[in-house]
Amino acid sequence: MPDTFGEKLRKIREDKGLSQSDLARMAGFQPSAISHFESGRRSPSFDNLKRLADTLSVTIDYLLGRQTVPTTAGPVAEKLFRNFGQMSAEDQDDIAKFAAILAEKNRRRQDGT
Amino acid sequence: MSEKLARLEAENTAQQIVQDCGFTALPICPFEIARRHDIHVEAKQSRKPGVSGFLMRIGNTFGIRYALHIQNEGFIRFTVAHELGHYFLPGHPERLFPAGDGLHESRSGFISHDPLERQADYFASALLMPVHQFREAVDYAGNGFAAIERLARQCQTSITATAIRYTTFTDEAVAVIVSSGRQIDYCFMSDCIRDLRGLTWIKKGDMLPDGATRRFNHDPSNIEQARREESTCRLDDWFDGAPDVEFNEDVIGLGSYGKTLTVLFTDEIIGDDDANDDD
Numbered sequence: 001m002p003d004t005f006g007e008k009l010r011k012i013r014e015d016k017g018l019s020q021s022d023l024a025r026m027a028g029f030q031p032s033a034i035s036h037f038e039s040g041r042r043s044p045s046f047d048n049l050k051r052l053a054d055t056l057s058v059t060i061d062y063l064l065g066r067q068t069v070p071t072t073a074g075p076v077a078e079k080l081f082r083n084f085g086q087m088s089a090e091d092q093d094d095i096a097k098f099a100a101i102l103a104e105k106n107r108r109r110q111d112g113t
Numbered sequence: 114m115s116e117k118l119a120r121l122e123a124e125n126t127a128q129q130i131v132q133d134c135g136f137t138a139l140p141i142c143p144f145e146i147a148r149r150h151d152i153h154v155e156a157k158q159s160r161k162p163g164v165s166g167f168l169m170r171i172g173n174t175f176g177i178r179y180a181l182h183i184q185n186e187g188f189i190r191f192t193v194a195h196e197l198g199h200y201f202l203p204g205h206p207e208r209l210f211p212a213g214d215g216l217h218e219s220r221s222g223f224i225s226h227d228p229l230e231r232q233a234d235y236f237a238s239a240l241l242m243p244v245h246q247f248r249e250a251v252d253y254a255g256n257g258f259a260a261i262e263r264l265a266r267q268c269q270t271s272i273t274a275t276a277i278r279y280t281t282f283t284d285e286a287v288a289v290i291v292s293s294g295r296q297i298d299y300c301f302m303s304d305c306i307r308d309l310r311g312l313t314w315i316k317k318g319d320m321l322p323d324g325a326t327r328r329f330n331h332d333p334s335n336i337e338q339a340r341r342e343e344s345t346c347r348l349d350d351w352f353d354g355a356p357d358v359e360f361n362e363d364v365i366g367l368g369s370y371g372k373t374l375t376v377l378f379t380d381e382i383i384g385d386d387d388a389n390d391d392d
Binding site: 005042043044045046047048049050053054059060061064091094095097098099101102103105106109110 | 126150153155157158167168169170171172173174175176178199200201202203204205206207208
């Protein structure tokens with residue numbers, strides 16, 4: 001089973017019968033970008049991952065090899081904190097509330113509502 | 114990646130986004146950029162001090178939460194732009210979460226020790242004050258602290274972030290120093306000062322010279338109440354080996370940030386005599 005992002009991207013793209021240029025065009029990249037991602041010469045940003053995942057109808061976690069099912073969002077949440085060392089109980093509570101808002105939005109995106 | 118390349122990548126990425134979003138004039142709105150990329154942005158409900166902002170991902174959905182405990186529009190916009198940096202900059206997903214465990218600790222302040230945080234800060238600065246638009250604005254802004262204030266109003270950025278960016282683009286001799294107590298936290302210089310031969314650069318932790326800034330910092334209420342003071346100094350008071358030229362020394366307290374910003378600038382032409390002789 002492919003385990004790097006580049007290998008995973010290549011596998012999903014080929015399974016869907018898309019060429020590198022097809023995927024680049026559909027996801028709004030330069031034609032060479034997909035080749036660079038697949039060979040590991042270019043590291044993706046979150047924005048790149050989102051565009052690729054949405055175009056291929058899979059989750060970002062599946063693209064990153066952290067999930068085995070292509071379309072289930074699952075409980076994986078990533079949080080980038082500034083000042084994490086100062087995080088209070090109140091901040092933790094706020095993070096949980098915000099996660100719930102995003103989870104609901106994510107569910108609606110998946111359902112297409 | 115070297116610091117220089119990281120900055121170049123941040124600058125180019127920010128410039129591309131500004132262009133893609135069709136912004137041609139200042140100010141650049143980070144909330145609008147987030148909206149166009151379907152990133153949910155919301156303020157934290159509490160105004161108590163704590164996390165200043167974070168980017169969160171649930172599945173394929175992204176959100177940015179920002180704090181309101183520092184009541185400064187420029188600081189809030191910079192926080193949102195910084196989190197957009199984590200979203201747009203290549204390599205941040207894998208470098209922030211190499212084990213996929215979903216947590217990343219970072220440090221506070223304008224100048225972080227973490228290279229990813231520094232790159233996101235640089236991105237934020239380049240996004241809110243993009244090269245082409247900012248350079249043009251600098252040309253019409255005048256000089257010194259008045260120029261920085263004018264640019265800050267135009268870009269809707271904090272005085273500190275604007276002052277730092279200003280040193281990169283101005284042709285004038287300007288140094289921006291942030292200090293607390295009797296010590297210097299950091300210093301940015303325009304090329305005109307950097308290029309002076311024999312000048313010793315200020316380092317973090319250096320003591321403030323005797324003068325307006327040191328006297329200002331002696332009274333903490335000057336900082337809390339964001340008071341201002343205009344004075345003069347000699348450049349070689351601050352920089353060993355610098356020419357003995359009179360500079361303006363404008364000082365402002367940064368309020369809840371707890372630090373002091375000093376802008377050194379002059380209307381005089383300074384430079385190496387040898388270089389002038391070559392002309």
